[in-house]
Amino acid sequence: MHIAEKGEADVQVILFLHGFPELWYSWRHQMLALSSIGYRAIAPDLQGYGDTEAPGSITSYTCLHIVGDQVPLMDSWCRAGGTSHSLAVLQKPGKIEAEIDRCSAKEVLKRMLTSRKPGPPCWATENPFGLHPVTLPAWFSKEDLDYYAAKFNKSGFTGGIKEYVDSGDFKKDVPLLEEIVGMEDVGHFINQERAEQVNTLIYDSINKF
Numbered sequence: 001m002h003i004a005e006k007g008e009a010d011v012q013v014i015l016f017l018h019g020f021p022e023l024w025y026s027w028r029h030q031m032l033a034l035s036s037i038g039y040r041a042i043a044p045d046l047q048g049y050g051d052t053e054a055p056g057s058i059t060s061y062t063c064l065h066i067v068g069d070q071v072p073l074m075d076s077w078c079r080a081g082g083t084s085h086s087l088a089v090l091q092k093p094g095k096i097e098a099e100i101d102r103c104s105a106k107e108v109l110k111r112m113l114t115s116r117k118p119g120p121p122c123w124a125t126e127n128p129f130g131l132h133p134v135t136l137p138a139w140f141s142k143e144d145l146d147y148y149a150a151k152f153n154k155s156g157f158t159g160g161i162k163e164y165v166d167s168g169d170f171k172k173d174v175p176l177l178e179e180i181v182g183m184e185d186v187g188h189f190i191n192q193e194r195a196e197q198v199n200t201l202i203y204d205s206i207n208k209f
Helices: 024-035 063-079 095-101 105-113 142-155 158-165 195-206
Strands: 003-006 013-015 040-044 084-086
Touching: 003 024, 013 063, 024 040, 024 142, 024 195, 040 063, 105 142
Parallel strands: 013 040, 013 084
Antiparallel strands: 003 040
16 A cells, blocks of 8 residues: 655654545645644555555455455554544445546546545546536645556556445444535636645634544
């Protein structure tokens, strides 16, 4: 498993877990901000993404597998004296991959990551990544896009998609949820678009423990 880390050893650990189609890199702003105020920030490429291996079986991408990958990672930090806080269906197998293959990884990512529709990403049944012009927003640079594209050109999108196809029943409430924060005029990837605001919300939340 590929893991990015930032911050001093023997301090509280914050584990950042990305979604689709993202990488550890999605949390770069939060990792820099929170490590600068005394936390150890850890962000893995989840199974099937970036520089982490991608098992072939669709049954290897359940929520239990994803959580199971993180348990030994966090255990190793807890044994070292730190404590931790965690942050926490696409179409039939093969169909969305075929649509992705019609475009380059860079074009697909550009359309997904800059979508202005709130909520989970949704696409049309036919030609969901149609080649209409897309302008990168101020919060997502060409260098950011190049990094994502290089990693997904290497790993493909299939591993990440399997996570959604076989995610199972993941409808339980978050036990420690205290409030829901809404943001206006923001897209799906708010931790990048509103980095400073999200950094503050994360810090305020974990600082209660």
